Amino acid sequence: MRPLQGALEICSINTATLGYQLPIDKTLDAIARAGFGGVAPWRREIEAANVKSVATQIRALGLRVSGYCRSTYFTAPSREKFLASIADNRNAIDQAAELGAACYVLLAGGPPEGSKDLAGAREQSAQAIAILWEHAKSCGVTLAIEPLHPMYAADRSCIVTLEQGLDLCERIDPRREGFLGVAVDVYHCWWDPKLSEMIRRGCAENRVVAYHVSDWLVPTRDMLLDRGMMGDGVIELQKIRATLEGAGYIGAVEVEIFSQHNWWRRDVDETLEVCAERLQSTC
Ligand code: ZN
Numbered sequence: 001m002r003p004l005q006g007a008l009e010i011c012s013i014n015t016a017t018l019g020y021q022l023p024i025d026k027t028l029d030a031i032a033r034a035g036f037g038g039v040a041p042w043r044r045e046i047e048a049a050n051v052k053s054v055a056t057q058i059r060a061l062g063l064r065v066s067g068y069c070r071s072t073y074f075t076a077p078s079r080e081k082f083l084a085s086i087a088d089n090r091n092a093i094d095q096a097a098e099l100g101a102a103c104y105v106l107l108a109g110g111p112p113e114g115s116k117d118l119a120g121a122r123e124q125s126a127q128a129i130a131i132l133w134e135h136a137k138s139c140g141v142t143l144a145i146e147p148l149h150p151m152y153a154a155d156r157s158c159i160v161t162l163e164q165g166l167d168l169c170e171r172i173d174p175r176r177e178g179f180l181g182v183a184v185d186v187y188h189c190w191w192d193p194k195l196s197e198m199i200r201r202g203c204a205e206n207r208v209v210a211y212h213v214s215d216w217l218v219p220t221r222d223m224l225l226d227r228g229m230m231g232d233g234v235i236e237l238q239k240i241r242a243t244l245e246g247a248g249y250i251g252a253v254e255v256e257i258f259s260q261h262n263w264w265r266r267d268v269d270e271t272l273e274v275c276a277e278r279l280q281s282t283c
Contacts, residue, residue: 001242004253005280012038012066014212014256015045018271019264024049025057027268032061034272038252040067041099043092051095058099066252067144067183067210068092068101073109074128075121075158082124089132096141102251103144103209104136105183110155121158129180130172137179144209145169146183149191151223162189162198169207181209184244185256187227190216190235196243203247211244212256213237213283225260229274231282241283253283 002010013031015024022030024045031039039058046054046068058065071089076082096104108125111117129145136143145165148157159165165182173180182202189195202208215233220226230237241253255275257263263271 008035009037012252012254014040017257038064038066042069065101068096070105074125075109077112097139103142144183149188181207183210185212214257230278
């Protein structure tokens with residue numbers, strides 16, 4: 001396992017961690033100033049600015065883009081809306097290419113409103129990813145399917161385990177051409193009895209393209225916006241990273257914390273300082 005002490009250059013900050021308090025240029029400056037080597041921006045920030053100038057700034061600061069967040073949901077109640085999602089995601093893949101992002105993060109969505117067809121939602125997601133993968137390959141962008149915790153199956157992602165994500169990669173890319181993988185986010189998969197097995201499988205199949213850290217608080221007060229800072233919850237962060245890196249992962253360690261009532265209320269520089277300390281001491 002790589003030591004993280006004095007190695008913030010392999011660590012990245014997902015800008016959601018900072019609560020979108022600042023415009024993207026100021027956020028990037030703060031992340032670089034705090035010593036991190038990477039950033040994972042969101043489309044809302046990039047689309048509010050100018051993708052070319054953001055890309056230029058990122059390069060000038062010497063930052064790497066560990067991921068670009070995130071896809072418009074694939075699941076849709078009509079063919080027309082399905083195709084609109086595809087078009088929207090193609091644009092975002094172009095932006096990911098411009099930013100030099102290590103991956104474009106895919107969230108599938110749940111069954112469309114009014115539908116109870118979970119299997120149908122999964123099939124629709126597979127079709128969308130297969131279509132987008134063709135575009136991603138032509139742009140040199142890697143797609144990262146991010147399985148979410150099953151508590152989000154109804155509204156954010158019908159893809160809920162690493163095994164399901166990896167199976168999907170094999171179905172879409174059976175010859176392992178690349179540009180398709182999974183994001184391992186500890187918040188979503190820490191509970192999975194097959195976690196170690198699937199991390200080893202994912203690395204052996206060369207599919208793990210991102211690693212996101214935060215912590216699971218007990219109790220958790222909000223399903224979406226109450227993630228913990230690393231070390232404040234129950235996730236065995238060092239054990240998971242040891243498995244991941246023991247299996248060959250060499251990508252960034254990205255902090256991704258949605259915390260409406262705690263970290264989002266703090267000063268950006270303070271949050272970055274605590275992230276740096278916890279990455280080096282508990283991850
Ligand atoms: Zn994540």
